[in-house]
Amino acid sequence: MSTLSEHPRRERPVLPTARGRKTQAAIDVAARAVVARKGILATTVADIAAEAGRSTASFYNYYDSKEAMVREWAMRFQDEATERARSIARSGLTDRERVREAAAAHWNTYRHRLAEMISVSQLAMVNEDFAQYWAELCAVPIAFLTDMVNRAQQQGYCRGDDPHLLAEAIVSMFNQFCYVQLSGDRTDVDDQACILTLTNIVYRAIYGKEGD
Structure with missing residues (x-):
């Protein structure tokens, strides 16, 4: 098992545009809302994308899962x-x-x-x-x-x-x-x-x- 600080993070480029930062923020806000309602185990990437008004592919631009x-x-x-x-x-x-x-x-x-x-x-x-x-x-x-x-x-x-x-x-x-x-x-x-x-x-x- 790894500790939180030891777990490797995938390096992603710094979001260069205001639009990119806004999209990730929208995904985070949507994910938090869905998780608070349903719990993480019942939440799907599709649920998060729908809540954010984005495509599922948009989610994977920022997170692997x-x-x-x-x-x-x-x-x-x-x-x-x-x-x-x-x-x-x-x-x-x-x-x-x-x-x-x-x-x-x-x-x-x-x-x-x-x-x-x-x-x-x-x-x-x-x-x-x-x-x-x-x-x-x-x-x-x-x-x-x-x-x-x-x-x-x-x-x-x-x-x-x-x-x-x-x-x-x-x-x-x-x-x-x-x-x-x-x-x-x-x-x-x-x-x-x-x-x-x-x-x-x-x-x-x-x-x-x-x-x-």
């Missing part, structure tokens, strides 16, 4: 997702504030990169390389939450829990909750209510006292 398209998407936003997660490690926050920052970072990553998150997670079920990519994307929040649990245990909270397993369970819950809320055609999602819900669940899981 829908999997290659997702790989390029993931490479573009991997650093962004990592930086967003790391920003919550700053000092001066209370325990609850830090939990909220973690919940908001995950929610906002899913909200703004919905097509990438859906695509990589679904392709991870059928492709070993994408399984590795998905593991890489989840590794940063899992590491952060593992550290949070370790520090909470030093204060007497969540004794007896395995920090890494608890972190993995929380990130899995984050991912499924975000998918259920944000995928499809829903237009009524309350971002702040969802972030508050995630915050409350995680705060209680880590900092709740026995018997509460």
Whole structure:
């Protein structure tokens, strides 16, 4: 299996014209919309081309396959997702504030990169390389939450829990909750209510006292 950074990318010439750049942008926008509605496994290149109002041949001018398209998407936003997660490690926050920052970072990553998150997670079920990519994307929040649990245990909270397993369970819950809320055609999602819900669940899981 290859990591996301190790996977070879096909070298393509820089798009020389405004028309070429506009066409690729239209394909990306269309692909994101279709993937958000149907998921990547049910999406075809023909679906993407139809959504974009372009020919199927136009798609192949920019991507070798829908999997290659997702790989390029993931490479573009991997650093962004990592930086967003790391920003919550700053000092001066209370325990609850830090939990909220973690919940908001995950929610906002899913909200703004919905097509990438859906695509990589679904392709991870059928492709070993994408399984590795998905593991890489989840590794940063899992590491952060593992550290949070370790520090909470030093204060007497969540004794007896395995920090890494608890972190993995929380990130899995984050991912499924975000998918259920944000995928499809829903237009009524309350971002702040969802972030508050995630915050409350995680705060209680880590900092709740026995018997509460």
